[in-house]
Amino acid sequence: MHIWQDDVSTSHDDIELSLAADHGRPEPILQVAGLSAGYGGPPIVSELDLTVGKGEVVTIVGPNGAGKSTLVKTIIGELRASSGVVMLAGTPVTSVPTELLVRRGIGYVPQRNDVFGMLTVRENLEIGGYLLSKREVGRRIEETLSYFPRLEELAARRVLVSKMSGGERKMLALARALMMRPEVLILDEPTAGLAVQVAKTVLHEQVPALAERGVSILLIEQRAADALEISNWGYVLVSGMVRISASASEILGRKDIGEIFLGKFSTDTR
Ligand SMILES: Nc1ncnc2c1ncn2[C@@H]1O[C@H](COP(=O)(O)OP(=O)(O)O)[C@@H](O)[C@H]1O
Numbered sequence: 012m013h014i015w016q017d018d019v020s021t022s023h024d025d026i027e028l029s030l031a032a033d034h035g036r037p038e039p040i041l042q043v044a045g046l047s048a049g050y051g052g053p054p055i056v057s058e059l060d061l062t063v064g065k066g067e068v069v070t071i072v073g074p075n076g077a078g079k080s081t082l083v084k085t086i087i088g089e090l091r092a093s094s095g096v097v098m099l100a101g102t103p104v105t106s107v108p109t110e111l112l113v114r115r116g117i118g119y120v121p122q123r124n125d126v127f128g129m130l131t132v133r134e135n136l137e138i139g140g141y142l143l144s145k146r147e148v149g150r151r152i153e154e155t156l157s158y159f160p161r162l163e164e165l166a167a168r169r170v171l172v173s174k175m176s177g178g179e180r181k182m183l184a185l186a187r188a189l190m191m192r193p194e195v196l197i198l199d200e201p202t203a204g205l206a207v208q209v210a211k212t213v214l215h216e217q218v219p220a221l222a223e224r225g226v227s228i229l230l231i232e233q234r235a236a237d238a239l240e241i242s243n244w245g246y247v248l249v250s251g252m253v254r255i256s257a258s259a260s261e262i263l264g265r266k267d268i269g270e271i272f273l274g275k276f277s278t279d280t281r
């Protein structure tokens with residue numbers, strides 16, 4: 012576990028600093044090094060390093076306003092990095108426009124659902140495949156729906172997305188990102204606004220199912236305990252900086268970390 016403590020106050024002295032390397036992690040699919048970005052004022056994320064290994068589920072937890080969405084927007088090329096690099100499978104892709112990154116294997120599900128309510132499931136999936144040939148879109152829709160039996164039902168009934176539940180719409184947002192068969196999928200708070208049981212299904216069933224199909228996942232979550240339970244590695248982001256980088260089980264085993272860095276941690280977000 013690596014804990015950065017430079018400006019953490021004395022009440023945290025009991026967290027000992029240990030510098031175990033990231034050994035044993037798979038080869039990186041997504042790497043961020045020294046990344047800084049913001050909105051024109053002071054940087055919102057500073058000098059940030061993180062890695063998603065092939066086949067891993069990696070979670071970033073951190074309080075509201077820590078810069079998680081800003082980081083993600085910078086990785087996927089919606090925001091320009093002021094310094095640092097983003098590498099996809101060893102190739103620099105820093106500030107490459109989102110559309111090109113999507114072609115190159117990064118999928119992104121934004122924090123705000125942007126599925127289209129006045130369209131059907133199938134029509135939304137077609138939009139997810141707009142970079143593909145018409146024939147390929149048809150094939151991918153069948154493939155994608157096979158991961159989500161519930162969506163398959165809704166698609167068969169031609170239900171309008173506006174009539175679907177929050178959980179079903181989130182499932183559709185995941186499915187839409189899968190249309191491009193991403194190698195790495197970035198999920199920004201996929202359970203935000205969902206009822207507890209639905210959130211649990213997303214984190215304990217849907218995300219692991221994607222990982223089992225070989226998609227590497229970078230997950231941003233407020234529900235820290237649930238997210239870490241299904242993750243290989245975790246980062247704690249506070250004020251735009253990585254404070255902790257450790258295996259998910261190590262972070263889960265240290266309730267003090269949750270209390271100190273997140274204010275609250277496990278059971279109260281369930
Ligand atoms: N479009 C924007 N313009 C200016 N500041 C922003 C914008 N979006 C977010 N911020 C600021 O950046 C900081 C981090 O926000 P954000 O990345 O959304 O955090 P998180 O996702 O961790 O809650 C906050 O202080 C927020 O007010």
Ligand SMILES: [Mg+2]
Nearest residue numbers: 079080081122
């Ligand atoms: Mg956010």
